[in-house]
Amino acid sequence: MPNRPDMTNDSISGILRLASIESVVSGGFTAGGDWAIRFPAPDKLKFFACVRGAFWLRLGDAGDAIRVGPGDVLLLTVPEAFTMASDLALTSVDAHAIFAGRTTPIVAAGQGDDVLSIGGHVRFDRAHAPMLADALPPLIHVRGGTAEARRMGWIIDRMVEESTDGLPGAGLASSQLAHLLFIHVLRAHLASGAPIRSGWLRLAADPRLAPALRLMHDAPGTPWRLEQLAHAAAMSRTVFASRFREAAGVAPLTYLGQWRMRLAMHALRRGDVAVATLADELGYASESAFSHAFKRIVGVSPRRYEHPGEAAPLDADLAS
Numbered sequence: 001m002p003n004r005p006d007m008t009n010d011s012i013s014g015i016l017r018l019a020s021i022e023s024v025v026s027g028g029f030t031a032g033g034d035w036a037i038r039f040p041a042p043d044k045l046k047f048f049a050c051v052r053g054a055f056w057l058r059l060g061d062a063g064d065a066i067r068v069g070p071g072d073v074l075l076l077t078v079p080e081a082f083t084m085a086s087d088l089a090l091t092s093v094d095a096h097a098i099f100a101g102r103t104t105p106i107v108a109a110g111q112g113d114d115v116l117s118i119g120g121h122v123r124f125d126r127a128h129a130p131m132l133a134d135a136l137p138p139l140i141h142v143r144g145g146t147a148e149a150r151r152m153g154w155i156i157d158r159m160v161e162e163s164t165d166g167l168p169g170a171g172l173a174s175s176q177l178a179h180l181l182f183i184h185v186l187r188a189h190l191a192s193g194a195p196i197r198s199g200w201l202r203l204a205a206d207p208r209l210a211p212a213l214r215l216m217h218d219a220p221g222t223p224w225r226l227e228q229l230a231h232a233a234a235m236s237r238t239v240f241a242s243r244f245r246e247a248a249g250v251a252p253l254t255y256l257g258q259w260r261m262r263l264a265m266h267a268l269r270r271g272d273v274a275v276a277t278l279a280d281e282l283g284y285a286s287e288s289a290f291s292h293a294f295k296r297i298v299g300v301s302p303r304r305y306e307h308p309g310e311a312a313p314l315d316a317d318l319a320s
Helices: 011-018 095-099 126-134 147-164 170-191 200-204 210-218 226-232 237-248 252-270 275-281 287-298
Strands: 022-032 036-039 045-052 055-059 065-068 073-076 082-085 106-110 115-123 139-142
Touching: 011 200, 011 210, 011 252, 022 045, 022 095, 022 147, 022 170, 036 095, 045 147, 045 170, 065 139, 073 147, 073 170, 095 106, 106 147, 115 147, 115 170, 139 147, 139 170, 147 170, 200 210, 200 237, 210 226, 210 252, 226 237, 226 252, 237 252, 252 275, 252 287, 275 287
Parallel strands: 022 106
Antiparallel strands: 022 115, 036 082, 045 073, 045 115, 055 065, 055 082, 073 139
């Protein structure tokens, strides 16, 4: 299929490529003594790591206080303001006042440098925002000292170096490191044993369903039947359908239809494939049949979707 991301490896990598995931290190701060910083609600996934020292974190105005220690890595997935502080009872300073006009990636907040925190954000194609955000809990907290955090330690150290040493290519290097850190946070979440919401992440992480998922991802235009997918997963139709729905939140063939539409959205946004070609590559008998399915699932026609400013939001089924 034109512009289809390489799906020859694992499904999670393929989905993240499709969503055009980009991770960016936005900077960090040092602090000491009494300090409190209020950050605005992020419009992207926000990650931060405590390189040294310790501080308190609170989401919103009434959230539980969370102690963040050295080596901890956190991923915030909800658009909610948060406060970092030596003492949450202190009056906080707006983050904009600290970071506005900065000339270096890491700025000083408060007295001393007992604490060093570095952070950034993860952005992706807006069409895939619900799929990604809904798969994750509001906050993932990987605590320092765990095996997962120790693996991230090297990445974080390199991020600090790239932010402070002024080396050639620091911007690109920082971005790649941030991307790798995001992958490790996802792995830590999967390895934690915490409940995973029904959706693409839970589905992609299920080894029993992996063979069937690979078929759908690698050959989306094939008219797969339920028995073929169940056979690939070495299950009966009934067991496969039940397990797939429990993991994905939708039936197998519904997921296949949604996956086709995600591929179509990706290709249409790039703008270098004809709708008729796309229909054929995705297994539809005609351009009309494809257009009808696209409008039913996405909410607008393929030709209108080619103009992002005019596209309607995804419907609930595709965003799940």
